[in-house]
Amino acid sequence: MTDTESRFLVEGMDCASCAAKIDAAVRRVAGVDHVSVSVIAGTMTVRHMARDDVAPAIAQRVGGLGYKLRPLAEGGQGSHGGDRGCCSASHVHECSDPGRQSARPSRADAMPALRWWRTGKGKLTIACGAALVLAYGTGLILPATEPWIFTLAMLVGLLPIARRAVAAALGGTPFSIEMLMSIAAIGAVFLGATEEAAAVVLLFLIGELLEGVAAGKARASIQALTALVPQAALMEVEEGRREVAAESLPVGATVFVRPGDRVAADGMILEGESGIDEASVTGESTPVQKGPGERVFAGTVNGEGALRIRVTAAASDNTIARVIRLVEAAQEAKAPTERFIDRFSRHYTPGVVLVAALVATVPPMVFGGLWQDWIYRALALLLIACPCALVISTPAAIAASLSAGACGGLLIKGGAVLEKIGRVTAVAFDKTGTLTEGKPKVTEVIGFDTSETDVLRYAAALEQGSSHPLARAILDRAESFRLDLPAVAQSKAIGGAGVAGLVDGASLFLGAAQAAGRHAALTAEQGARIAALNEEGKTVSVLVVDGRVAGALAMRDEPRIDAAGGVSALADVGLRVLMLTGDNRRTAASIADRLGIEARAELLPADKQRIVSELRAEGHLVAKIGDGINDAPALAAADVGIAMGGGADVALETADAASLHSRVSDVAAMIRLSRATMRNIYQNIAMALGLKAVLLVTTVAGVTGLWPAILADTGATVLVTINALRLLRLPVAP
Numbered sequence: 001m002t003d004t005e006s007r008f009l010v011e012g013m014d015c016a017s018c019a020a021k022i023d024a025a026v027r028r029v030a031g032v033d034h035v036s037v038s039v040i041a042g043t044m045t046v047r048h049m050a051r052d053d054v055a056p057a058i059a060q061r062v063g064g065l066g067y068k069l070r071p072l073a074e075g076g077q078g079s080h081g082g083d084r085g086c087c088s089a090s091h092v093h094e095c096s097d098p099g100r101q102s103a104r105p106s107r108a109d110a111m112p113a114l115r116w117w118r119t120g121k122g123k124l125t126i127a128c129g130a131a132l133v134l135a136y137g138t139g140l141i142l143p144a145t146e147p148w149i150f151t152l153a154m155l156v157g158l159l160p161i162a163r164r165a166v167a168a169a170l171g172g173t174p175f176s177i178e179m180l181m182s183i184a185a186i187g188a189v190f191l192g193a194t195e196e197a198a199a200v201v202l203l204f205l206i207g208e209l210l211e212g213v214a215a216g217k218a219r220a221s222i223q224a225l226t227a228l229v230p231q232a233a234l235m236e237v238e239e240g241r242r243e244v245a246a247e248s249l250p251v252g253a254t255v256f257v258r259p260g261d262r263v264a265a266d267g268m269i270l271e272g273e274s275g276i277d278e279a280s281v282t283g284e285s286t287p288v289q290k291g292p293g294e295r296v297f298a299g300t301v302n303g304e305g306a307l308r309i310r311v312t313a314a315a316s317d318n319t320i321a322r323v324i325r326l327v328e329a330a331q332e333a334k335a336p337t338e339r340f341i342d343r344f345s346r347h348y349t350p351g352v353v354l355v356a357a358l359v360a361t362v363p364p365m366v367f368g369g370l371w372q373d374w375i376y377r378a379l380a381l382l383l384i385a386c387p388c389a390l391v392i393s394t395p396a397a398i399a400a401s402l403s404a405g406a407c408g409g410l411l412i413k414g415g416a417v418l419e420k421i422g423r424v425t426a427v428a429f430d431k432t433g434t435l436t437e438g439k440p441k442v443t444e445v446i447g448f449d450t451s452e453t454d455v456l457r458y459a460a461a462l463e464q465g466s467s468h469p470l471a472r473a474i475l476d477r478a479e480s481f482r483l484d485l486p487a488v489a490q491s492k493a494i495g496g497a498g499v500a501g502l503v504d505g506a507s508l509f510l511g512a513a514q515a516a517g518r519h520a521a522l523t524a525e526q527g528a529r530i531a532a533l534n535e536e537g538k539t540v541s542v543l544v545v546d547g548r549v550a551g552a553l554a555m556r557d558e559p560r561i562d563a564a565g566g567v568s569a570l571a572d573v574g575l576r577v578l579m580l581t582g583d584n585r586r587t588a589a590s591i592a593d594r595l596g597i598e599a600r601a602e603l604l605p606a607d608k609q610r611i612v613s614e615l616r617a618e619g620h621l622v623a624k625i626g627d628g629i630n631d632a633p634a635l636a637a638a639d640v641g642i643a644m645g646g647g648a649d650v651a652l653e654t655a656d657a658a659s660l661h662s663r664v665s666d667v668a669a670m671i672r673l674s675r676a677t678m679r680n681i682y683q684n685i686a687m688a689l690g691l692k693a694v695l696l697v698t699t700v701a702g703v704t705g706l707w708p709a710i711l712a713d714t715g716a717t718v719l720v721t722i723n724a725l726r727l728l729r730l731p732v733a734p
Helices: 016-027 054-064 120-141 143-170 177-190 194-228 319-332 336-367 371-384 388-407 415-421 431-435 452-463 469-480 524-535 563-572 585-595 605-617 632-637 649-653 665-700 706-729
Strands: 003-011 032-038 043-049 068-071 232-237 240-245 254-257 267-271 274-277 288-290 307-311 410-412 426-430 441-447 489-494 498-503 506-512 539-545 548-556 576-580 598-600 622-626 640-644 657-659
Touching: 003 054, 016 032, 016 043, 016 054, 016 143, 016 388, 043 054, 054 068, 054 143, 120 143, 120 194, 143 177, 143 194, 177 194, 177 371, 177 706, 194 706, 336 371, 371 665, 371 706, 388 410, 388 415, 388 665, 388 706, 410 415, 410 665, 415 640, 415 665, 426 431, 426 605, 431 576, 431 585, 441 452, 441 469, 452 469, 452 498, 452 506, 452 539, 452 548, 469 539, 469 548, 524 539, 524 548, 563 576, 563 585, 563 665, 576 585, 576 605, 585 598, 605 622, 605 632, 622 632, 632 640, 640 665, 657 665, 665 706
Parallel strands: 426 576, 426 622, 576 598, 622 640, 640 657
Antiparallel strands: 003 043, 003 068, 032 043, 232 240, 232 254, 254 307, 267 307, 274 288, 410 657, 441 548, 489 498, 498 506, 506 539, 539 548
8 A cells, every 4th residue: 555645734832842742642653654743833744554544543643642733735835826636624635746845834724823812722721720719719718628629720720731641651752741740740639739739730831831932933933934925916918917826826927016016926027127125035135126037036025116027936936935945844954962952851851750759769768758748859850850941942942043044044954054054164165156246247448549438338239139248247337337339230259259340330349359469459558458457367358449459348257245244254253264266376366365365276176075175184174155056076075065046946955054145244144143053052951951950959858849840840941942032033144
């Protein structure tokens, strides 16, 4: 029988401990092959045998743990082109292709964001609190009923907890917090501490409720990206324009975007120019001016001009969808610290339970202590044993950090990468398209016996219609000055030399200095000027008009506007910064001197890989930054590969991390984010273990009891979560 894949939204799952219980329970369902639970997405994916009885058994098993399941449409937003197909709220979606990716619910699938008092946990907490208040009032009027009335108040909250504890134990998690809580509360009743038992149950429920609220905020930080894409778009059809669901836009469709509207899909501008606010996708603070032929991202905001855009990606594969998918996958990839904490907690909880058993029995049996006192202390130790705060200390910080990075255009693929980036000691940059813009620009226009304006106008006229990078640089410069270009007659390209034609009756030639020398003699002064420009790593095109050298244009692939600042930020924290390029030594030296870094030039891909390996052999932890294509060997050889791709597929899918807006300064931002995250993790671990260590000693000494124990546990969990959420507010842009 073939396997299939079912995917669910899980309501009430707030932390890694919840996910572990669900995972352990579902794996025990007959017919289940694989389970993947995403805390940050609030989803579960199960690969199982294609039998009708498996999905209901999964729902029953998870429901017994106190969580609600809801079928999730495969592919998320737009995966069916707006048609939900075989998916509905009444049955589990089964996909014949389990390899399809997306752990993200669409807006139609997403759980509604309820106020805390309308959630199941909120209602139970309110009911338990009301029962405790009623019991306290009744006890004042009828003191003799106190033991019974407080026991009943306790049972209001404890019965659901105990039911979940039994379900977790049957599902393979005997040492759950619910089980420890149930044993402690029932034991307190038998010891006569009914009022304290009822209060402890209420405090436990309040702590769970606060965990849920905090987890919801962390989850919303990424899910909110979905709301950036508008629900409707104006698609061009034969009869005009028709408003359609954005999720249904096919690749190749043409959409019209009015000024002020959000772009509904990734696409290419066909017509119009406008400033695009890309802050939601790339973190870029100022609008980017874009025109025909340039890419736009779904969720960005159109500025002052109307645009016609050709859709280049379906809704399920647009930039925001891929960012969310990658971040969610990264958040489930455990960091080394998280894996260590998981292993530690598996031994820690049974260990503390054993200590509690010894505390309850050894002093009365060996030293003649009072059984009631030592059993009470042991029950308090059971509450201290809960590892919730410790278990969530690392994943909460990593999830918040990855979310903050994604919202600022920094994609880091998992906790292991996030940890490693902060330890980098050497950074190797590619040149073209990484430290530089990747396309030449005109840096100087020189008029020898013709005005600079005419030199540019004639050169641009000759280059009209050409797609060569140097030609585009000249045309872009002319366009920036809004020059009216004259018509060209008898235009022809001279292979390997340049281009020629007639403009206003004058015979023109534009090409390299050597080729221009065959049309007109260069003076010594002109030759020296051109040679000096070549020494600066610039390419020079010489304009000849009617047999005389009229002028020249110098072009070079210039450093990105933030390159100097980004490199300086890395050097300031003691990192070794290099540039590895296949370009010639003269051009490489020119760029490196301007940026103040070490340069290695005329390198093949294998040479770049070798240099990265040599740096690692010297003891460096190396980050390699490139475009993700021709630098693939070096990216693979580095400890961390970072792609600068402006949202291109290769930048999002290949390297360990990627910068959506291709800023050099993003590398330093990733390092700052990594180091801030590790500080946060260490703070969380210290809070979690520190509180437990103090309470462990004071409880055994008889100083503290059940109340402080449960406060320490729930309080530490809430503190750790809130501390981790601070990373969501961390500024990642320079």
